[in-house]
Amino acid sequence: MSSLSRLPVRIEILSSAxxxxxxxxxLRNILTDSSDSCEYDAFVDKDxxxxxxxxxxxxxxxKQNAWIQxxxxxxxxxxxxxxxxxxx
Numbered sequence: 001m002s003s004l005s006r007l008p009v010r011i012e013i014l015s016s017a018x019x020x021x022x023x024x025x026x027l028r029n030i031l032t033d034s035s036d037s038c039e040y041d042a043f044v045d046k047d048x049x050x051x052x053x054x055x056x057x058x059x060x061x062x063k064q065n066a067w068i069q070x071x072x073x074x075x076x077x078x079x080x081x082x083x084x085x086x087x088x
Contacts, residue, residue: 008057011066014079017042023074030069032075048081 002008015023020040022051027038038056064080070080 009060009063009082010082011056011063011070013052013054013056013070013074014081015052015054015074015077017052019074019077020052023052023054023078026069026073027054027056030066031058031062037043 001042001055011022031038038054039060041050043053056066065081067080070078074080
């Protein structure tokens with residue numbers, strides 16, 4: 001059986017701007033191997049609230065752990081999604 005390398009997975013976090021410093025700190029702790037692979041984009045939503053979209057590309061091994069920890073810590077104040085659309 002040959003070892004196949006899986007494609008990286010992108011986790012997307014949508015949060016209010018107030019949570020960014022806490023999220024950034026948690027991402028550094030959770031994503032030990034790929035914390036520098038996160039991109040941050042700010043925008044104003046239709047209600048006038050500043051939001052931050054954070055996209056982190058992680059390898060398949062790190063995905064499950066990152067997903068669980070982010071859900072436990074930030075599911076109330078953030079919207080989380082993952083691509084490709086694998087169930088976690």
